[in-house]
Amino acid sequence: MTTAWQPSPNLPPPASTVGAVGWARSNLFSTWLSSVFTVVLTLVTVYFLWQILDWGIFSADLAGNDQSACDGDGACWVFVKDRFNFFIYGFYPDAEQWRVNVMFILLAALIFPQFFENAPYKKALGWIFLTAYPVVSGVLLLGGAFGLEFVDTDKWGGLMLTLVLSYVGIVAALPIGILLALGRRSEMPVIRTICVAFIELWRGVPLISVLFMASVMLPLFLPEGTNFNKLLRALIGITMFQSAYMAEVVRGGLQAIPRGQYEAAAALGLGYWRSMWLVILPQALKLVIPGIVNTFIALFKDTTLVLIIGLFEVLGGVQSAIIDPAWQNVAAEGFFFAAFVYWIFCFGMSRYSQALERKLDTGHNR
Amino acid sequence: MADQPTSGGGSQPSKPPPWNDPAVRSIVFQVLALVVLGWFFWTILNNTLANMERRGISTGFAFLDRAAGFGILMSLIPYDESNSYGRTFVVGLLNTVLVAFLGIILATVLGFVLGVARLSNNWVIAKLATVYVEVVRNIPLLLQIFFWYIAVLQALPGIRQSITVGDAFYLNNRGFFFPKPIFGDGFGLVWIALIVAVAAIVCLRKWARQRLDRTGQLFPVIYVSIGLIIGLPLLAFLAMGAPLSFEFAELQRFRLAGGASVIPELMALLWALTMYTAAFIAEIVRAGILAVSHGQTEASRALGLKNSQTLQLVVIPQAMRVIIPPLTSQYLNLTKNSSLATAIGYPDLVAVFMGTTLNQTGQAVEIVAMTMAVYLTISLLISLVMNIYNRRMALVER
Numbered sequence: 001m002t003t004a005w006q007p008s009p010n011l012p013p014p015a016s017t018v019g020a021v022g023w024a025r026s027n028l029f030s031t032w033l034s035s036v037f038t039v040v041l042t043l044v045t046v047y048f049l050w051q052i053l054d055w056g057i058f059s060a061d062l063a064g065n066d067q068s069a070c071d072g073d074g075a076c077w078v079f080v081k082d083r084f085n086f087f088i089y090g091f092y093p094d095a096e097q098w099r100v101n102v103m104f105i106l107l108a109a110l111i112f113p114q115f116f117e118n119a120p121y122k123k124a125l126g127w128i129f130l131t132a133y134p135v136v137s138g139v140l141l142l143g144g145a146f147g148l149e150f151v152d153t154d155k156w157g158g159l160m161l162t163l164v165l166s167y168v169g170i171v172a173a174l175p176i177g178i179l180l181a182l183g184r185r186s187e188m189p190v191i192r193t194i195c196v197a198f199i200e201l202w203r204g205v206p207l208i209s210v211l212f213m214a215s216v217m218l219p220l221f222l223p224e225g226t227n228f229n230k231l232l233r234a235l236i237g238i239t240m241f242q243s244a245y246m247a248e249v250v251r252g253g254l255q256a257i258p259r260g261q262y263e264a265a266a267a268l269g270l271g272y273w274r275s276m277w278l279v280i281l282p283q284a285l286k287l288v289i290p291g292i293v294n295t296f297i298a299l300f301k302d303t304t305l306v307l308i309i310g311l312f313e314v315l316g317g318v319q320s321a322i323i324d325p326a327w328q329n330v331a332a333e334g335f336f337f338a339a340f341v342y343w344i345f346c347f348g349m350s351r352y353s354q355a356l357e358r359k360l361d362t363g364h365n366r
Numbered sequence: 367m368a369d370q371p372t373s374g375g376g377s378q379p380s381k382p383p384p385w386n387d388p389a390v391r392s393i394v395f396q397v398l399a400l401v402v403l404g405w406f407f408w409t410i411l412n413n414t415l416a417n418m419e420r421r422g423i424s425t426g427f428a429f430l431d432r433a434a435g436f437g438i439l440m441s442l443i444p445y446d447e448s449n450s451y452g453r454t455f456v457v458g459l460l461n462t463v464l465v466a467f468l469g470i471i472l473a474t475v476l477g478f479v480l481g482v483a484r485l486s487n488n489w490v491i492a493k494l495a496t497v498y499v500e501v502v503r504n505i506p507l508l509l510q511i512f513f514w515y516i517a518v519l520q521a522l523p524g525i526r527q528s529i530t531v532g533d534a535f536y537l538n539n540r541g542f543f544f545p546k547p548i549f550g551d552g553f554g555l556v557w558i559a560l561i562v563a564v565a566a567i568v569c570l571r572k573w574a575r576q577r578l579d580r581t582g583q584l585f586p587v588i589y590v591s592i593g594l595i596i597g598l599p600l601l602a603f604l605a606m607g608a609p610l611s612f613e614f615a616e617l618q619r620f621r622l623a624g625g626a627s628v629i630p631e632l633m634a635l636l637w638a639l640t641m642y643t644a645a646f647i648a649e650i651v652r653a654g655i656l657a658v659s660h661g662q663t664e665a666s667r668a669l670g671l672k673n674s675q676t677l678q679l680v681v682i683p684q685a686m687r688v689i690i691p692p693l694t695s696q697y698l699n700l701t702k703n704s705s706l707a708t709a710i711g712y713p714d715l716v717a718v719f720m721g722t723t724l725n726q727t728g729q730a731v732e733i734v735a736m737t738m739a740v741y742l743t744i745s746l747l748i749s750l751v752m753n754i755y756n757r758r759m760a761l762v763e764r
Binding site: 026028030034187194200203206207209212213216217219220221297304308315319339342343346 | 399410413491506705706708709734745
């Protein structure tokens with residue numbers, strides 16, 4: 001009688017290396033130092049989280065509409081609720097705020113499809129976003145035509161102004177930046193020098209001094225009698241500044257296009273502009289979309305600086321509302337609200353840019 | 367398409383008409399560009415001169431010698447209201463350099479710690495560092511400066527209720543007060559000892575490097591360096607009989623007298639700049655370390671290097687090559703961002719010179735040009751230093 005040898009069944013792995021216990025052993029308590037960090041940091045985090053939640057939610061005041069409603073130790077969200085309209089629309093007249101809302105909705109409708117791979121009319125919507133949208137929104141916001149009441153730009157403010165500044169900054173800077181980037185790679189020494197000087201000059205100075213310059217020096221540069229408003233001056237300053245950064249982003253894309261593409265375009269008999277427009281730029285710009293989004297994030301955050309020359313975007317609105325004597329001790333609430341607004345936009349855009357980078361990454365790099 | 371008539375056997379390409387000749391075109395374009403640019407600047411110059419004449423502002427830098435007549439909150443050099451506008455420029459410049467210099471050091475340290483923390487094996491440390499980076503870098507810097515200045519530092523108790531540690535350090539809404547060191551006779555020797563220590567470390571590093579190349583033996587440079595930089599000055603200090611005393615800040619009726627202090631504007635600005643820039647540096651460091659391929663680490667382990675040696679000899683030198691160029695631009699950003707000081711009233715170059723001095727004198731062109739020139743120079747200097755460092759670290763290929 002022989003029996004075939006039967007291997008006994010595999011033992012399960014030791015309980016300490018799999019499941020929650022195993023994960024905790026390798027990720028939380030791998031060494032004694034690591035264990036100390038885990039315990040101390042967890043306790044500190046829980047403590048601060050509890051403090052913040054208690055301040056911001058459990059003990060916070062939300063009912064009522066003036067200072068007297070805030071008596072607890074918690075956050076006074078009544079203040080934010082009361083000034084919400086101001087933080088979004090600035091001094092835009094109440095009766096006309098639907099126009100701003102239409103602009104917001106149009107913006108969302110044009111942007112939203114861009115996040116999806118196979119959205120219908122994606123390209124067409126993108127072009128509308130860059131061309132027709134600014135014209136429509138400009139007419140809508142400014143008014144004075146088609147029976148819309150004229151709303152002067154000094155009434156603009158809040159989130160709406162933030163969006164206007166960053167949108168115009170990026171859309172106006174893109175074509176200038178492309179031209180500068182092409183100029184920087186030009187074979188004509190004079191053109192190249194001019195472009196390099198322009199780019200390095202603007203990149204070397206802080207935006208604040210550019211805005212100061214736009215508000216103080218621009219009126220000096222122009223012939224007597226020409227005078228234009230603060231918003232336009234800020235926009236010119238931001239566009240100049242931003243186009244220099246945009247030029248560097250686009251140059252990165254141009255450098256990434258292999259030489260063969262340039263030579264192939266030339267071999268097809270295309271002239272400089274047509275080879276750029278038809279062959280090089282479509283490839284280069286696609287490569288630098290994440291870079292453009294990143295510059296846009298930087299610009300979106302930088303729009304806060306216009307409060308220094310007296311324009312009230314979100315932060316400027318919050319800043320002017322917290323020094324209003326009608327409300328006491330609401331600085332933290334105001335800044336939390338503003339931080340939340342900026343964070344939502346910037347974090348969303350950075351996620352989008354990271355997703356794009358992964359999609360465009362064709363695996364050539366190490 | 368326009369066919370170019372070719373003549374002859376094709377040995378000599380025909381000369382195109384001048385309007386199609388690239389060389390001719392190139393010259394025409396460049397001359398045109400110069401003419402347009404010249405016209406542009408000429409117009410601006412004319413307009414500016416006319417405008418300034420109309421407003422009764424004289425051009426030129428003569429205003430720099432006139433008395434300023436305004437006080438400045440903080441100055442690293444002696445300054446009072448009778449000093450000239452030129453001196454306000456220097457005061458502002460030094461304040462900018464101070465905040466940029468301290469900010470760069472602190473942000474680098476914090477950024478490297480955070481960058482390494484993001485790659486930590488410990489889940490809690492890695493996640494906390496990630497949350498920090500994602501929160502801080504997506505909130506505008508100006509907002510953070512305001513938050514620290516208005517919501518935190520201004521909300522501190524007044525002088526009488528100062529938060530104090532042992533009656534030596536005071537923190538209140540007027541700033542941070544600490545004992546002021548008073549250097550007695552012979553303290554100069556301590557400074558000399560410090561310089562000698564630094565020089566010795568430089569030589570030691572060089573020697574250790576040569577020894578490593580020659581014999582393959584490692585020398586514990588770091589421990590010896592730490593010993594030198596602390597030990598030598600300490601020896602000198604003790605040898606001279608500890609010539610150092612402190613002047614303590616004293617709590618009086620409405621103020622703290624004596625001692626040294628840091629104004630809250632500087633604290634808020636420095637703190638916000640450090641935290642904000644550190645978040646970006648952390649990402650750069652993380653990317654740099656991840657860029658060193660895993661094979662390198664494995665190879666060094668196979669060679670029998672210890673963990674610390676792997677890090678010091680294999681990973682960090684390679685990661686630095688990836689880290690330095692973007693780190694340079696973060697340093698430049700920090701320097702330029704320090705100009706946000708003007709929003710909370712820290713007297714930096716922009717606040718003092720481009721703000722108050724410009725408002726008082728009206729010399730917009732000269733002042734804006736000088737300020738921009740300073741920032742351009744600082745930017746170029748930082749790029750230069752970092753480029754030299756980069757060249758030393760760069761991969762030397764055959």
